[in-house]
Amino acid sequence: MRKQPQMKKPKANPKILMRVLKMLFSYYPVLLPVTIVCILISAVTAALPPVFMQRVIADITAFQAEATPWETALETILPKVLMLAGFYVVSLLCIVLQTQLMAIITQGFLYKLRRTMFDKMQNLPIRYFDTHKHGDIMSHYTNDIDALRELVSQALPSLLQCIVILISVFFVMLYYSIWMTLILLVGVVAMVIVARKVGGGSAKYFIRQQKSMGKTEGFVQEMMNGQKVIKVFNHEEASANDFEKINQELFEDSARAHSYANTLGPIIGNIGNILYVIMAVSGGMLLLSGVSNLSLGGFLVLTIDIVVPFLNMAKQFTGNVNQASQQINAVVMGMAGGARLFEMMDEAPEADEGYVTLVNAKYDENGDLTETSERTGLWAWRHPHQEDGSVTYTQLRGDVRLTEVDFGYVEGKTVLHDVSVYAEPGQKVAFVGATGAGKTTITNLINRFYDIADGKIRYDGININKIKKSDLRRSLGIVLQDTNLFTGTVMDNIRYGRLDATDEDCIAAAKLAGADDFITRLPAGYETELQNNGANLSQGQRQLLAIARAAVADPPVMIMDEATSSIDTRTEAIVQRGMDKLMEGRTVFIIAHRLSTVMNSDVIMVLDHGHIIERGNHEKLIAERGTYYRLYTGAFELE
Amino acid sequence: MLKRLFGCVREFKKPTILTLIFIIGESIIETLIPFVTADLVNKIKASAALSDGSGMKQVISTGILLAIMAFVSLACGAIAARCCAVASSGFAKNLRHDLYDRINAFSFKNVDKFSSTSLVTRMTTDVQNVQMSYMMIIRTAIRSPLMLIFSVIMSFVMGGALAMTFVVIIPVLGVGLWLVGKKALPAFRSVFRKYDRLNESIEENVRGMRVVKGFSREGYEKEKFGAAADNIRGDFTRAERIVAWNRPIMQICLYFNMIFVLLVGSRLAISAESNVDVGQLSAMLTYGVQVLMSLMMLSMIYVIITMSTESMKRIDEVLCEAPSIRNPENPVMAVNDGSIDFDNVNFKYSAKAKRYALSDIDLHIKSGMTVGVIGGTGSGKTSLVQLIPRLYDVTEGAVRVGGIDVRSYDIEALRDAVAMVLQKNLLFSGTIKENLRWGNENATDEEIIEACKLAQADEFVQSFPEKYDTYIEQGGTNVSGGQKQRLCIARALLKKPKILILDDSTSAVDTKTDALIRQGFATYIPETTKIIIAQRVASVENADLILVMENGTVVAAGKHGELLSSCEIYREIHDQQTKGGDDNA
Numbered sequence A: 001m002r003k004q005p006q007m008k009k010p011k012a013n014p015k016i017l018m019r020v021l022k023m024l025f026s027y028y029p030v031l032l033p034v035t036i037v038c039i040l041i042s043a044v045t046a047a048l049p050p051v052f053m054q055r056v057i058a059d060i061t062a063f064q065a066e067a068t069p070w071e072t073a074l075e076t077i078l079p080k081v082l083m084l085a086g087f088y089v090v091s092l093l094c095i096v097l098q099t100q101l102m103a104i105i106t107q108g109f110l111y112k113l114r115r116t117m118f119d120k121m122q123n124l125p126i127r128y129f130d131t132h133k134h135g136d137i138m139s140h141y142t143n144d145i146d147a148l149r150e151l152v153s154q155a156l157p158s159l160l161q162c163i164v165i166l167i168s169v170f171f172v173m174l175y176y177s178i179w180m181t182l183i184l185l186v187g188v189v190a191m192v193i194v195a196r197k198v199g200g201g202s203a204k205y206f207i208r209q210q211k212s213m214g215k216t217e218g219f220v221q222e223m224m225n226g227q228k229v230i231k232v233f234n235h236e237e238a239s240a241n242d243f244e245k246i247n248q249e250l251f252e253d254s255a256r257a258h259s260y261a262n263t264l265g266p267i268i269g270n271i272g273n274i275l276y277v278i279m280a281v282s283g284g285m286l287l288l289s290g291v292s293n294l295s296l297g298g299f300l301v302l303t304i305d306i307v308v309p310f311l312n313m314a315k316q317f318t319g320n321v322n323q324a325s326q327q328i329n330a331v332v333m334g335m336a337g338g339a340r341l342f343e344m345m346d347e348a349p350e351a352d353e354g355y356v357t358l359v360n361a362k363y364d365e366n367g368d369l370t371e372t373s374e375r376t377g378l379w380a381w382r383h384p385h386q387e388d389g390s391v392t393y394t395q396l397r398g399d400v401r402l403t404e405v406d407f408g409y410v411e412g413k414t415v416l417h418d419v420s421v422y423a424e425p426g427q428k429v430a431f432v433g434a435t436g437a438g439k440t441t442i443t444n445l446i447n448r449f450y451d452i453a454d455g456k457i458r459y460d461g462i463n464i465n466k467i468k469k470s471d472l473r474r475s476l477g478i479v480l481q482d483t484n485l486f487t488g489t490v491m492d493n494i495r496y497g498r499l500d501a502t503d504e505d506c507i508a509a510a511k512l513a514g515a516d517d518f519i520t521r522l523p524a525g526y527e528t529e530l531q532n533n534g535a536n537l538s539q540g541q542r543q544l545l546a547i548a549r550a551a552v553a554d555p556p557v558m559i560m561d562e563a564t565s566s567i568d569t570r571t572e573a574i575v576q577r578g579m580d581k582l583m584e585g586r587t588v589f590i591i592a593h594r595l596s597t598v599m600n601s602d603v604i605m606v607l608d609h610g611h612i613i614e615r616g617n618h619e620k621l622i623a624e625r626g627t628y629y630r631l632y633t634g635a636f637e638l639e
Numbered sequence B: 001m002l003k004r005l006f007g008c009v010r011e012f013k014k015p016t017i018l019t020l021i022f023i024i025g026e027s028i029i030e031t032l033i034p035f036v037t038a039d040l041v042n043k044i045k046a047s048a049a050l051s052d053g054s055g056m057k058q059v060i061s062t063g064i065l066l067a068i069m070a071f072v073s074l075a076c077g078a079i080a081a082r083c084c085a086v087a088s089s090g091f092a093k094n095l096r097h098d099l100y101d102r103i104n105a106f107s108f109k110n111v112d113k114f115s116s117t118s119l120v121t122r123m124t125t126d127v128q129n130v131q132m133s134y135m136m137i138i139r140t141a142i143r144s145p146l147m148l149i150f151s152v153i154m155s156f157v158m159g160g161a162l163a164m165t166f167v168v169i170i171p172v173l174g175v176g177l178w179l180v181g182k183k184a185l186p187a188f189r190s191v192f193r194k195y196d197r198l199n200e201s202i203e204e205n206v207r208g209m210r211v212v213k214g215f216s217r218e219g220y221e222k223e224k225f226g227a228a229a230d231n232i233r234g235d236f237t238r239a240e241r242i243v244a245w246n247r248p249i250m251q252i253c254l255y256f257n258m259i260f261v262l263l264v265g266s267r268l269a270i271s272a273e274s275n276v277d278v279g280q281l282s283a284m285l286t287y288g289v290q291v292l293m294s295l296m297m298l299s300m301i302y303v304i305i306t307m308s309t310e311s312m313k314r315i316d317e318v319l320c321e322a323p324s325i326r327n328p329e330n331p332v333m334a335v336n337d338g339s340i341d342f343d344n345v346n347f348k349y350s351a352k353a354k355r356y357a358l359s360d361i362d363l364h365i366k367s368g369m370t371v372g373v374i375g376g377t378g379s380g381k382t383s384l385v386q387l388i389p390r391l392y393d394v395t396e397g398a399v400r401v402g403g404i405d406v407r408s409y410d411i412e413a414l415r416d417a418v419a420m421v422l423q424k425n426l427l428f429s430g431t432i433k434e435n436l437r438w439g440n441e442n443a444t445d446e447e448i449i450e451a452c453k454l455a456q457a458d459e460f461v462q463s464f465p466e467k468y469d470t471y472i473e474q475g476g477t478n479v480s481g482g483q484k485q486r487l488c489i490a491r492a493l494l495k496k497p498k499i500l501i502l503d504d505s506t507s508a509v510d511t512k513t514d515a516l517i518r519q520g521f522a523t524y525i526p527e528t529t530k531i532i533i534a535q536r537v538a539s540v541e542n543a544d545l546i547l548v549m550e551n552g553t554v555v556a557a558g559k560h561g562e563l564l565s566s567c568e569i570y571r572e573i574h575d576q577q578t579k580g581g582d583d584n585a
Helices: A014-027 A029-046 A051-068 A070-122 A126-131 A134-176 A178-225 A227-232 A235-288 A305-326 A330-347 A439-444 A469-474 A490-495 A503-513 A514-521 A541-553 A569-585 A618-624 A627-632 B002-050 B054-107 B110-113 B118-138 B144-209 B211-216 B218-243 B245-269 B277-322 B382-388 B411-417 B432-436 B443-456 B456-464 B481-493 B511-524 B560-566 B566-577
Strands: A294-295 A298-300 A357-363 A368-373 A379-384 A392-396 A401-406 A416-423 A428-433 A454-459 A476-480 A559-560 A587-591 A602-606 A612-614 B338-349 B358-365 B372-374 B396-401 B416-423 B499-503 B529-531 B546-550 B551-559
Touching: A014 A029, A014 A134, A014 A330, A029 A134, A029 B277, A051 A070, A051 A379, A051 B245, A051 B277, A070 A134, A070 A330, A070 B144, A070 B218, A070 B245, A126 B211, A134 A305, A134 A330, A134 B144, A134 B566, A178 A235, A178 A305, A178 A330, A178 B054, A178 B118, A227 A235, A227 B110, A227 B416, A235 A305, A235 B054, A235 B118, A235 B416, A294 A503, A305 B002, A305 B277, A357 A392, A357 A416, A357 A469, A368 A392, A379 B382, A401 A439, A416 A439, A416 B358, A428 A439, A439 A559, A439 A587, A454 B411, A469 A476, A476 A541, A476 B211, A490 A503, A490 A541, A503 A514, A503 A541, A503 A569, A541 B245, A541 B416, A602 A618, A602 A627, A612 A618, A612 A627, A618 A627, B002 B054, B002 B118, B002 B144, B002 B277, B002 B416, B054 B118, B110 B118, B118 B144, B118 B277, B144 B211, B144 B218, B144 B245, B144 B277, B144 B416, B211 B218, B218 B338, B245 B277, B277 B456, B338 B432, B358 B382, B358 B551, B372 B382, B372 B511, B372 B560, B382 B499, B382 B529, B416 B481, B432 B443, B432 B481, B443 B456, B443 B481, B443 B511, B456 B481, B481 B499, B481 B511, B546 B566, B551 B566
Parallel strands: A428 A587, A428 A602, A476 A559, A559 A587, B372 B529, B372 B546, B416 B499, B499 B529
Antiparallel strands: A294 A298, A357 A368, A357 A379, A379 A392, A401 A416, A401 A454, A602 A612, B338 B358, B338 B396, B546 B551
């Protein structure tokens, strides 16, 4: 069922950027604009110093020429310097505000993003998890979020700042000299071209490096899983050789990615230096040639007092282009991460049009079933009728009927054909058949992990499509072959079945499931902390816990999918009494490849390639001498 | 620890040294550039004053000098960038290589100590962290102090009294950055730990999605996650807000420098006591920026190194861990026969474990015998057979194969003589033939077919369109469980072992085929000692010796008939499996 994920090429299109910005604005409609204003102010003030420089230098040159005493000169210079200091104070305030706010905004954004992602993920259908590798889903929460964090906290503010500085410096330069600005622009265009080429190359290889990293991780993981086989066959050397190849690949991608990234700085920086030389020489020439200086301020005479600050501005300008180019990587990676992340967030959530709900019920004086708010142990389906607005109540009994059901995981590939199963309240229905015969698929349909293609499934006479999914599933307990436990105490794990269960309820459920015995022998009994999917328990013990978890939920219908496969026959026989008690009065669907588990079921369905080929109880099927009989006598291979 | 880790640089020492050399070159030129630039400005000024073009020549020649310097700096920078990338990626490659080798040599005891997920993280994330910090270090650890010293010296040379600004700036910035780093580091460390835990809980949720949905716990999970994420947000924001002070501290120094230079500089220039000129003023500003930048870099290095220390430690732990199972000196290179002796063996998985997994095992199996092992889950069957090819070492007592203690053998020789088909069968992605050649890479096609016939696998393999070249998907998903088990048996047979161990490896094979396989063993490989662990009594009832295990010890040993009458557990298992079956057989 699990398919190789189709790693779609992440497209780094501006739409992703827009979406990130939109989210930011919607999360922080006040703080974000304030931050942006701060960035703008601090950027503009950062563009100012050259102007003051120019003024002060002009003053100095003049005073030097006139040999003015310092005290007199100070009267002219001091106000200008003080004004600059004033600007600096404003700028500093803005910077403090902006960096502090940005920290808050970034983390707030990530928090909300994580929550939205997680919430969306909870609502995705099981199909999504069956068709995507868990590692890939996880990387949305780690790699992709990290890339977005880099984008939001570093790249975007820095880019914004650079752009504002560039624009302001540009206008100041135009104010001084259009000629010289034009010369600078030509150089800057060259810088941008180089930056795009080198930066683009670096981003490309970084993405490739990430892929190689994933491959390495996958390889190491497979090797860790197969370690016993490797050792038993003395295959260490061969596996080391295979690893060497992957390792080499990763090395090459990584070296290339970092080469590009590291080179960008020196290249752009030194183009800036060379540009400076060109500007200086041509400035000198312009000074000499006496070409009339065209500027936004009209025809100013080009003097040394303009050329020197202009050169400084040129330096600042190219410095900013350099800084902006350093962000290319982060932007590309951030957009790629965002694209992958949004892909998951845009998956269609599990549809639920159900309107029939499960409510606590009691019989009133007239003997009619009515709704009540307290827990009575009696449940009813609340069925509102749209036509006349009336509400009917049907008692929850656990009658499940599948009628002529067809189903396929992929369209056009039917895996269940015309399956009909009638389970009356309290009956035990077992499914037997080879792997891939469709046993688990049937149970996937009853709790609506997947929706049927054709036919009908009714629960207590109600079409399950009309029942609210959460209520439908609440009425079904499932125990799966692969037991998943959660970090927390043993008690917490049992209580997962019913959150308001008391400790006594949980212990009673554990006793029923036959789990109490081993739990009390754990170091801290029911308060023993489980970690890493209960790694310190045996597979059989984990299955017992899963059964206890289902028992505490006390559902009228239970699905046991190979629930006791890891409990050996002898232990199974020991816990059998508890299991029998647990199943008493419930409708139970049992899937097991061990026939001793299913023998005493009311109905046994033998499945083959999605068809029910035999049905009946153990005695009847043995008497028929068909597939079941051959399975039972061991003449036939299962799985 | 550092010495051991950096020892892994090996062949990438050359690019590392090249990086350092070229970075020194780049730094020297970079500090000279403002100096020449100042000269250029003055030349332009002078030429403007002359206003007859005669000064232009000097302007141009200084310009050319500057341009050449820029080119050299560019070349140095580019070469250093490349060398540095190669050096750091290569270092990482070597680290991964060494880690892999080490893990390969690990016994399961070693692996259990670290847990396999943690080993994977160490090989990926941790190595990447070290790579990044190595790159950072060789790029900036020399450059920053150099730039700092050069810039300060140049400032004094050029600006004289103006350089006094650094007396103020450097301590302020240094102390400021140090304080921020000191406060931020522990905050970040604890945040990252929490972050890891958060991601683990997401993984748990993804894995257990069927349970979550089955119990309709989506809302509960959302709430739980929301609380954890909120908690992290608080801590993260606090940590980032501390770091956010870096920039204002930097800016305040920059601004101070600017005002100081303007004010004092103009005084010096005008009062004519010193001959400070306009060019020097702008150079002073550039040096100011350079000094600040290098200080900033130094503080970043400090942060990165401390942050990656954790990763380095984790890598070093693995590299230091001695494989607990190693070849002895002068190992025995050949296994004589397939006899197996357990001499009063006690065994537990870790020294800390309270309970022994196996206790008081005393067994003597003659070469060529067929031994059946039966018992419940957790009774110690797998633990018992794992001691034979030395996947684990005994805690007390000794295991002997061919009369010699397994710890005296060359490990490869021992494992070549002992073939084991595991409970968790694993085929690897590749063709059937490739998978089978794991057993013996030089096996001829005839030998492969022969082994498959013995394992009752030839028939179904021949029915595949591609026969022995059929491609097995990862995890062997395109063959049935029973087929997979038979292929695994064939793979083990190809080793022509002296001892063959089947650990519950015919559970999915039907009884008839199961019997045929055992018959084949008896006929074709009579000298091989066969140990068969099984759930089904039918699989072991013809064995020369049947061991019944419970709670880590052999409670009964004997032939089928003897055990039926003497061993209650055995009878119980037997009755359970034949009950009903007998009625209809």
